[in-house]
Amino acid sequence: MSFRRGVVRQSKFRHVFAQAWKAEHCLDDVRVSRVTWDGPLCAVNPKFLAVIVEAGGGGAFLVVPIGKSGRIDQSCPTVCGHTAPVLDIQWSPHDDNIIASASEDCAVKVWQIPDGGLTAPMTEAVVTLEGHSKRVGILAWHPTAFNILLTAGCDNVILLWNVGTGELVYQLADAHPDLIYSVSWNKNGSAICTVCKDKALRVIDPRRDTVLKVREKVHEGTRPMRAVFLSDGKILTTGFSRMSDRQVALWDTRDLSEPMAIQEMDTSNGVLLPFYDPDTNMVYLLGKGDCTVRYFEVTEESPYVHFLSLYSSKEPQRGAGFLSKRGVDVNKCEIARFYKLHERKVEPISMTVPRKSDLFQGDLYPDTAGSEPALLADEWIAGRDAAPLLVSLSGGYAAPPSKHRDAVRGKPRLPSQDSGSAVAPKEDEEPRAPARESSGNAERPKREDDVLTELLSEMKALRAVVLAQSRRIELLERQLARIEDGDV
Structure with missing residues (x-):
């Protein structure tokens, strides 16, 4: 079943308004990494913004306080302990000063950023996790358990670590025959979903190293896919059709034989990165190299995935960071915020629901x-x-x-x-x-x-x-x- 755009229905998110921040509130002269990896290259939390940047002689990423704006001086200190380009960075959901980085040097490092940001280059990690035999491109912190970190590398292996002790606690070595494109935890962290170069969607119990569900050929195309667990247990995937059209699909994990909904978007070749907000059940799709951000609402009623609107700008995005809900401005009815990466600039984009009242809008902000x-x-x-x-x-x-x-x-x-x-x-x-x-x-x-x-x-x-x-x-x-x- 495809989902259509012409259906008029009642929803408080039908008129979500996207607006880029003024130039004086952006970060300029940020040398965003040119690494050919289909990751977001950016991570953000209520305290800090981190961006993977170009670095000579190794890999580095920039960390600045979330409120910083203006020009970034070339002498600005970075986190620079890797010996090869950094491919992914992720903030811990349980400590806003802790960030993990994955690199082409096969190592994963965990860093503790001091309050206020860096005053000197940081080369010593709190913990270094070494277990992959090839470059590591995927990080995913456990959503509810402290210090559990998942890593996935080009060796087709998923490792789970207790970061507090540096121990490798689980290894999933046989589930994937080819390159892993993405990994996503479910709401309580009891299972993960993955998509792989073999075009299959898998639901896995990582503690038992057991594949619970498999769906072959989620998308027919050969280009990279993404999958994200929704809060109700469904899975949303992005990928490409056999004719290289970009697709979005929704799957019920109880029955993966057919998608609940599927739509072809356009013919662009940029990988669609999905960002999911469990509080509003909205999904934001940002294509690397696109100038647009599409956003949808997922509901229980057919056609299940409802197109809301799109935000267009002149500059294509190299990547983007999605701010956790703890950091949005509830006084302005801001329900989401992106940090869009340009060639040499980071531009915040706010998603707001226009309301006349100055009171706290409880229906927009569930716990x-x-x-x-x-x-x-x-x-x-x-x-x-x-x-x-x-x-x-x-x-x-x-x-x-x-x-x-x-x-x-x-x-x-x-x-x-x-x-x-x-x-x-x-x-x-x-x-x-x-x-x-x-x-x-x-x-x-x-x-x-x-x-x-x-x-x-x-x-x-x-x-x-x-x-x-x-x-x-x-x-x-x-x-x-x-x-x-x-x-x-």
Whole structure:
């Protein structure tokens, strides 16, 4: 079944308005990488923007605070510890200072970016993960378990790591006979979906190394495909037809024999990168080399995938970063924000729903995934699953997080690779003391309030450490009991 554009229906997202930011709010003179890899080349979170850039003698990526604008000086420090071009970068969903990078040098490195950004080139990673025999081009952090990172390389192997200890915990070596194009976790991190050069879509249980579902020839074309898990368990794929037309398809994982919906888009040859927003159930499609961004809403009613609109600009995009919902400006009804990569510029593009009221629009902002993980790494490895822990956006995520909350002395850090100790999750934003600051973007004039905010933040951090260690002790006690009972 194809999905059509001419259907008029009721939806609060029918009139989503896309607008590029003014030139003075863009980043200029950013030497975006020319590597021939079909990745987004950019990653963004509520604190930092990271862009893979050209670098002589190795691979590097730029990291700057999210609010920075203007010209980037050529002497601006970068993260430059790889010995070959960087192919992918991904921020941890549970710590806005932690970013992973994958490179042609076959290594994956995890970095800790200091608050405020880099003041000198960063060459020493917190953890280096070495297990792939060929270049690594795909990274995917677990959505709910702390410190679990998936990597996929051109050796057709998927590896899962406990970043806190540097350990390789699972290896999927036999599921894919050819190059892996993309990997996506489902909502609670119990399964992944992949698409491969053999044109097959696979649903895999990574802890059991078991392929649960396979659909051959998801798209007939030979060019790269993408797949993304939706929050209800369906899968959206992008690819090419036999005649090289770009396609979008929706699949029900209970029955992959036929797509629920499929449409041919156009004849451009740029790979369509899907960005999915689980809060609004909207999908944004950005083609590399295109000048347009198409956006759709996925619903339970036929034709299931509804075209909303498209944003066109004069400059083609080299890649793009998609800001997590914790970073959007709820005061302006901004439901999504992209950071579009040009040849030498990064341009933010806001997606907003026009509303006349100045009140918080709860229907546009359901509770969203917060930064606190639902599970520790060991709990997920032991077989537990959990949905994301949600936070409300009404408390003031409109501005970047307060520097006082982030400058926490007791905030848990990733240990070195040889420590082997459990890592406590970062504290959740609740009760979010800095909310008063961000709701109006006004600076706090009173030093007493700043000190109080910092003390509250440090108390929350210490409470999170104690809670995490208590959970760790309980887990170890259960494992010890099972060993004593002869269950292991």
